[in-house]
Amino acid sequence: MSSLSHGHSTVSRDYDVIIVGAGVLGAALGATLGRQGRRTLVLERDLRVPDRIVGELLQPGGYRALQALGLQECTEDIDAIPCYGYHIQSATKQTVAIQYPVVEPASMAEKKPRYQGRSFHHGRFVDKLRQACHHTPNVTMVEATVNKLLRCPVTQRVIGIQCYSKIATDETAQPSEQDRQYYQYYAPLTIIADGCFSKFRRECGASMPQNVSHFCGFILRDCTLPTPHHGHVLLTPSAPILMYQIGTHETRILVDIPGKLPSIGNGDMKKYLLKHIAPHLPSSVTTSFHKALETERFRVMPNSRLPGHLTQEDGVLVLGDALNMRHPLTGAGMTVALNDVLLLRSLLSPAAIPDLWDDMAMRQCKLALHTGRKSYACVLNVLAHGIYTIFAADPQDPQMKVMQLGCFNYFRLGEQWVDGPVGLLGGIYHSQWLLLGHFYSVAMYGLWLILSGRAASIDARPSFVACLLALPMNLVRCAITLWAASWLLLPAMLAEFLA
Numbered sequence: 001m002s003s004l005s006h007g008h009s010t011v012s013r014d015y016d017v018i019i020v021g022a023g024v025l026g027a028a029l030g031a032t033l034g035r036q037g038r039r040t041l042v043l044e045r046d047l048r049v050p051d052r053i054v055g056e057l058l059q060p061g062g063y064r065a066l067q068a069l070g071l072q073e074c075t076e077d078i079d080a081i082p083c084y085g086y087h088i089q090s091a092t093k094q095t096v097a098i099q100y101p102v103v104e105p106a107s108m109a110e111k112k113p114r115y116q117g118r119s120f121h122h123g124r125f126v127d128k129l130r131q132a133c134h135h136t137p138n139v140t141m142v143e144a145t146v147n148k149l150l151r152c153p154v155t156q157r158v159i160g161i162q163c164y165s166k167i168a169t170d171e172t173a174q175p176s177e178q179d180r181q182y183y184q185y186y187a188p189l190t191i192i193a194d195g196c197f198s199k200f201r202r203e204c205g206a207s208m209p210q211n212v213s214h215f216c217g218f219i220l221r222d223c224t225l226p227t228p229h230h231g232h233v234l235l236t237p238s239a240p241i242l243m244y245q246i247g248t249h250e251t252r253i254l255v256d257i258p259g260k261l262p263s264i265g266n267g268d269m270k271k272y273l274l275k276h277i278a279p280h281l282p283s284s285v286t287t288s289f290h291k292a293l294e295t296e297r298f299r300v301m302p303n304s305r306l307p308g309h310l311t312q313e314d315g316v317l318v319l320g321d322a323l324n325m326r327h328p329l330t331g332a333g334m335t336v337a338l339n340d341v342l343l344l345r346s347l348l349s350p351a352a353i354p355d356l357w358d359d360m361a362m363r364q365c366k367l368a369l370h371t372g373r374k375s376y377a378c379v380l381n382v383l384a385h386g387i388y389t390i391f392a393a394d395p396q397d398p399q400m401k402v403m404q405l406g407c408f409n410y411f412r413l414g415e416q417w418v419d420g421p422v423g424l425l426g427g428i429y430h431s432q433w434l435l436l437g438h439f440y441s442v443a444m445y446g447l448w449l450i451l452s453g454r455a456a457s458i459d460a461r462p463s464f465v466a467c468l469l470a471l472p473m474n475l476v477r478c479a480i481t482l483w484a485a486s487w488l489l490l491p492a493m494l495a496e497f498l499a
């Protein structure tokens, strides 16, 4: 991909749209706008195939958006693995497998098709998206790093960007000031899609992300997961572990680490993984895990939270991780990004906005995007926050531990109870009422466990008399748990909907 283009000889060129960053969002949006006839310039600082531990499980709601955008071939010929649902292992190593819902309307055939996601090497998927974008008419893709937004000196409206490309011969070295060639490009609309470490989000009025924890990720080779073709979430006393197959021979493991990160360099990370993670792994994974500790490179990424906001500045729009982030335990980032592209396809179409210099029309478009995306983005963001808080519950936190037990056993109740939550998780259903309903059903299930004397273990069988004697105390515990559950969900929901 690095041969696509390396800078331009002209200093200034006119486009309809400039996109900063060709990651999942930028590349998909570039292809979409180009197909609509918009002259689109996509600037990416590194066009080599990305090698990252992010964005490897695409939920069915994201896959559906990709299909609707006509980009589904980007998951083909990359050794992608179909994903049919989740396998969850409790802290006591009990397991439950849950499937994504049946596609509606259900066919008359006996075997009803279910929604599916895809897991893959992030770099291969993004490279395919970039190729699709590059081969779209009206799109120009340039390898360059954007370092400045250009503004009208009178109105301060954003009117373009300044970027530089490397003219040094050494491919790996950071270019010094003399090795850089600067270019300025102008367009009525600049879209910022420069990812989680965005350089420009602050300048465009967004707040800064809040760090929640880190993921340490590496590859397990040739291991068989207990439920193949399912994302695996393992609950441990320290924090959750995520595993999914990303290729025929490779499985990604992501270990959540709250608080201070053990150092990789001095071997503390390896000791941490051996002590806190190895004992909780299913037996089919342990050999690959121990081998990986010796041979694989550990990679670390921050897990951050950032509610979306309305870009008020004229001439610019912030999208993707630069705009909005949630804990990646639920793998929702690409689903939100691709649904944003789908929504923008109609809001930004030449029929809706013939002239992108029309700031009044653009303000209405931004407002429509901001309110329209709430239906899916808020549900996925709140769900990620809720599930992570419950699954990463401190063993000393009795309320969240009850919620964790309630949640795990709720998943074991069967399809009619699980369809809703897993449909929300998969980005298929977008109803906040469904989210509220299932969240409080889980909470009620937790309260029932308290009242029936099974809050410590679902398998406990206390006598009726023992339950009766403990009733006053347990009613107080129920009230505190309900309060803690509401305190977990409602402020997060309000923050998302009021943002």
Ligand SMILES: Cc1cc2nc3c(=O)[nH]c(=O)nc-3n(C[C@H](O)[C@H](O)[C@H](O)COP(=O)(O)OP(=O)(O)OC[C@H]3O[C@@H](n4cnc5c(N)ncnc54)[C@H](O)[C@@H]3O)c2cc1C
Binding pocket: 020, 021, 022, 023, 024, 025, 026, 043, 044, 045, 046, 053, 054, 055, 056, 057, 058, 059, 144, 145, 146, 147, 193, 194, 195, 196, 199, 215, 301, 302, 303, 304, 319, 320, 321, 322, 328, 330, 331, 332, 333, 334, 335, 337
């Ligand atoms: C550990 C982790 C695991 C995750 N796992 C999943 C998952 O399984 N499923 C899922 O759906 N989501 C997951 N996510 C979230 C997902 O990766 C992101 O939501 C998604 O990649 C966002 O796409 P984006 O285009 O906004 O940003 P990116 O994909 O990060 O793209 C940004 C692009 O901008 C470029 N860029 C940056 N600065 C500049 C500049 N100044 N000039 C030019 N180019 C620039 C970068 O090189 C990059 O190519 C995960 C996140 C983390 C942290």
